[in-house]
Amino acid sequence: MKPTVHDIARSAGVSLATVDRVLNGRPGVRHVTRERVEKAISNLGYVRDVAAANLAKGRTYSFVFVMPSNDNSFMIEIRDEVHAAMSRSGAERTQIRVVDVPPFDAQALADALDRIAADKPDGVAFVAVEGAQVHAAVARLKETGIAVVTLVSDLPGSERDHFAGIDNNAAGRTAANLLGRFTGGREGRIAAIAGSMLVRDHRERLEGFLAVMGESFPRLSVLPVMEARDDPALAAEVVSAALGHHPDIIGLYSLGAGNRGIVHALREVSEGARPVVVAHELTRTTRAALAEGLIDALLNQDAGHEVRSAIRVLKGKVEGLPVIAAQERIRIDIFLKDNMP
Amino acid sequence: MKPTVHDIARSAGVSLATVDRVLNGRPGVRHVTRERVEKAISNLGYVRDVAAANLAKGRTYSFVFVMPSNDNSFMIEIRDEVHAAMSRSGAERTQIRVVDVPPFDAQALADALDRIAADKPDGVAFVAVEGAQVHAAVARLKETGIAVVTLVSDLPGSERDHFAGIDNNAAGRTAANLLGRFTGGREGRIAAIAGSMLVRDHRERLEGFLAVMGESFPRLSVLPVMEARDDPALAAEVVSAALGHHPDIIGLYSLGAGNRGIVHALREVSEGARPVVVAHELTRTTRAALAEGLIDALLNQDAGHEVRSAIRVLKGKVEGLPVIAAQERIRIDIFLKDNMP
DNA sequence: TATTTTCTGATTTACGTACCTCAAAAACTG
């Protein structure tokens, strides 16, 4: 039978109240007594019944998710997952609020964070945009005792507690590896298209990509990165122009969003002349393109995992628990048309 | 505030006892009253507090995991995950027992299942071996009212409730796709090495592999599959022999275990002459080989996910809940050296 | 020694649900 607090009290020869004081770090227990209780705990292998504890506490955690009002599929998916979490919030004793901010706008983000800090929620998750203002706002949040997690795009060097997202440098390296191998020994040019070099995740992907391209595939030369602000229409235009200009493009890495436009542009190219394409995020568009053969490989980060991980970490931080790195690592999924979920 | 049973009772104008009778399907409620209560439940959006319910029930689920006494890394990992689940079992109100059976032995497996049935656990998970005896044993388990889940290797056509594992046909297809593309337009032979064609998962992988090879890569000819019973020593021998015999082998698909031996054999080959290699399962050996470049891509099924999914499904079955397919789908992970976790 | 301070014990209530009993009311039966 699983030991309970009563068993510990009996085993340590103290009262229930004292056990409670030790377990919950309340004051008023002599050092020797505390040790006696702790020994009983480890002897009996007691573990707190979290369900019962939460039931007794009745406390709910209030979290705020700050989301850029982007309309690309991936951000929509993230929002959906946050909303799914909100609907589960009753069962998990969390209360989640979503705050919208304009995308790629450091000042607006910092302002939003400051406004949120005034409400004193237990935790905040946000998609980082780089900027000194944001760093400062994060510092203020932490000062107020609020747990802070970055989501999808990180803000290294800031005082955030955790980053819930993938290793974007590794993603770029993986993309390069796939593209290099899929082009099968041929020589030619590689085009890379990003949303914006102002966003850290895109920059890191490109860095990783270029590194592996340089190291392992000298036969391929990468054109200067194109930026299309994750806008499908702009992306279509840019890609079409590039393909028209350089008939020797044999590979394309789409490291941002706006794949709808890119797919559109690729469809115009005759089948034999189509480059090998690696893109990010499994969405309706990219899934169809993968099945059709317009995209050759997809790198994906699981939005659901990221959101749930962020919530788990926030909760843990509020309770003063350490982050279990292995559990919170978000994987880079690779999808070919054969292993699409 | 989250509604409770009290709120429902008040809203429906009935007593707590009646609400309880409706919620737990107990008899003795008139049809009209039952409907009134159900309406109140949906009106208020009541959801049972599972934690509190479990606390009150105090029931624990008893599950048995039947594992082949294989010593390959993947099976060891599965066992480790089962043990990890056992150590968590207190918190999750499950009691898990592990039963060992000799590998690849349908009769022994069937006997073990029959012995287990006598104990009347709530659920059983096992790694299937094909055979009429096993089908019959599963039927007997189900007759006794025991939930049954197959793990890693399935037993289609049997009365098992669920399969916790990957789509092995898709895995084979994915391997073929990778191998085809990584060999980059060259012509040559492809070797495939399996554990045993008696195990369904290996057979399905091979089927998928051959299908895509035939469809998409006619320039590659696949040699007859070699079987090495997941034994490293035997695998090393077989692979060495094949490579010696056919200098035009440019690709190798290791679809079973025993990769330690295969890696050993590959190391003997001069770097330029090494085939492209796709293997299964991320273990210490394969991870090192991937980093070193001896293996080019790894397909992986997450042992932890599989075990946890099996337990979740067993629990659900005992409680009469449906399986949420999307949640229980085990993904085929692809790892290149750049996205290893 | 007297007094204060610090520690500890005993006990209680609450969380939301399950499950039980007993009595009373309502609905049927003939």
Add this chain to the structure above:
DNA sequence: CAGTTTTTGAGGTACGTAAATCAGAAAATA
């Protein structure tokens, strides 16, 4: 209509923990 059966109500206990109160014991201080 009386008698029987079915349905409902009222109330309690339990699960394991949190959190509080208050009294009493022990230790430290004056």
